[in-house]
Amino acid sequence: MSNLYNRDSILEVLVFMRLIKKLWLSMKTFTDKRRNASSDGGNSGFKMKQLPFMGVICSVTLYIVYRTTNYQYYETQMETKLHPFDSVEDNELPSGKLKDLPRGIMHTRSDLELRPQWRKSLRSAVKVKTNKNLLAMPVGIKQKEHVDDVVKKFRTENFTIVLFHYDGKVDGWWDLDWCDKAIHIVAHNQTKWWFAKRFLHPDIVSTYDYIFLWDEDLGVEHFNPGRYLEIVKSEGLEISQPALDPNSTEIHHRITIRSRMKKFHRRVYELRGKTRCSNISEGPPCSGFVEGMAPVFSRAAWRCAWHLIQNDLVHGWGMDMKLGYCAQGDRTKNAGVIDREYIVHKGIQTLGGTGELTKKTKKKRGTSSGSSGLDPRAEIRRQSTWELKIFKERWNQAVIQDKDWIDPFPRQQRRRKHKRQSKFVDLYD
Numbered sequence: 001m002s003n004l005y006n007r008d009s010i011l012e013v014l015v016f017m018r019l020i021k022k023l024w025l026s027m028k029t030f031t032d033k034r035r036n037a038s039s040d041g042g043n044s045g046f047k048m049k050q051l052p053f054m055g056v057i058c059s060v061t062l063y064i065v066y067r068t069t070n071y072q073y074y075e076t077q078m079e080t081k082l083h084p085f086d087s088v089e090d091n092e093l094p095s096g097k098l099k100d101l102p103r104g105i106m107h108t109r110s111d112l113e114l115r116p117q118w119r120k121s122l123r124s125a126v127k128v129k130t131n132k133n134l135l136a137m138p139v140g141i142k143q144k145e146h147v148d149d150v151v152k153k154f155r156t157e158n159f160t161i162v163l164f165h166y167d168g169k170v171d172g173w174w175d176l177d178w179c180d181k182a183i184h185i186v187a188h189n190q191t192k193w194w195f196a197k198r199f200l201h202p203d204i205v206s207t208y209d210y211i212f213l214w215d216e217d218l219g220v221e222h223f224n225p226g227r228y229l230e231i232v233k234s235e236g237l238e239i240s241q242p243a244l245d246p247n248s249t250e251i252h253h254r255i256t257i258r259s260r261m262k263k264f265h266r267r268v269y270e271l272r273g274k275t276r277c278s279n280i281s282e283g284p285p286c287s288g289f290v291e292g293m294a295p296v297f298s299r300a301a302w303r304c305a306w307h308l309i310q311n312d313l314v315h316g317w318g319m320d321m322k323l324g325y326c327a328q329g330d331r332t333k334n335a336g337v338i339d340r341e342y343i344v345h346k347g348i349q350t351l352g353g354t355g356e357l358t359k360k361t362k363k364k365r366g367t368s369s370g371s372s373g374l375d376p377r378a379e380i381r382r383q384s385t386w387e388l389k390i391f392k393e394r395w396n397q398a399v400i401q402d403k404d405w406i407d408p409f410p411r412q413q414r415r416r417k418h419k420r421q422s423k424f425v426d427l428y429d
Contacts, residue, residue: 141169164195193316202303219344228341241290249347288324288331317388
């Protein structure tokens with residue numbers, strides 16, 4: 001849209017410049033003829049006739065100035081929206097705390113791109129290709145094969161890759177051809193949300209248009225990142241996720257299941273079970289919802305979501321029900337599930353587990369768990385449940401304390417007059 005606007009504005013300016021040139025040449029020729037054939041009285045009459053022509057010239061000039069100024073304003077707005085930290089005003093810099101530095105030397109942004117320590121020619125400029133999108137995943141060596149499949153898909157689309165190693169075993173990855181091109185961060189037994197809160201600050205990832213924050217046990221045979229983002233951009237989705245293959249395990253919400261007949265969907269209808277989703281359901285998990293397994297954020301949505309992550313609640317339970325508040329507007333329109341590009345949840349225990357299939361998956365496939373003693377996964381689930389309770393309490397308390405905040409999505413108590421009423425049940429409210 002910006003390129004079209006640019007081209008049209010330039011064409012308009014060129015047309016009016018040519019028109020002025022023609023009018024000026026005509027005026028000059030007419031003036032020369034009048035000077036040679038007129039007397040003093042005639043010159044006076046000529047000056048009177050010249051006034052309307054000068055008015056036309058002034059009008060055209062003012063219009064050109066208006067169009068040029070309007071175009072410059074539009075370009076500035078677009079640049080600020082796409083790269084908010086490229087146009088930081090002097091008064092927005094942290095000069096109050098950095099009085100020892102001149103303003104011109106302060107850099108307010110960074111990225112996660114690898115840069116060479118030296119170059120062949122000292123005079124040549126360093127050209128670092130900046131990727132426009134980011135994939136971040138928590139990984140363990142036992143899931144190396146699955147992670148390799150995922151990263152290869154994203155590398156072909158020029159993604160920046162960040163791997164969070166929760167088992168500390170980084171050396172086992174160096175035989176992969178892309179390993180030295182990825183960012184590796186190590187912290188033992190930490191979760192995806194712990195890593196994201198500490199290493200994906202919005203100012204650091206502000207150069208990326210979209211941030212993929214995925215789990216490691218996902219199959220991508222039917223997924224293409226490039227085609228996925230084409231759909232996301234065309235539909236204006238700020239928060240999204242690929243749909244889950246119906247044969248996946250550990251499917252928690254009906255809305256995440258792939259619809260074979262659709263390109264994408266924003267809501268689901270379900271009249272069975274505890275959570276009922278009807279045509280009057282306006283909130284998660286019926287609409288405006290993505291799960292924490294494989295979310296995709298726009299730059300603006302991630303800035304909001306990062307602040308929603310609680311620094312001490314590492315499992316992120318309850319966040320998915322509130323991510324719609326970060327959808328930069330109406331969550332029922334700006335959040336969605338992409339059906340055409342879908343993934344498979346393999347249901348493999350990772351952090352806190354053995355790297356094997358879950359009990360539910362083994363039962364489904366007719367295998368025995370053979371485990372005994374303390375179950376780390378049970379302990380993690382107990383901790384996650386406690387964190388969910390704390391998150392709910394913090395949200396409710398924040399809503400009460402912030403008198404200036406107005407909930408953009410108040411629950412609407414609407415009932416049909418039919419005998420069979422449709423109700424919406426929010427699992428986390």
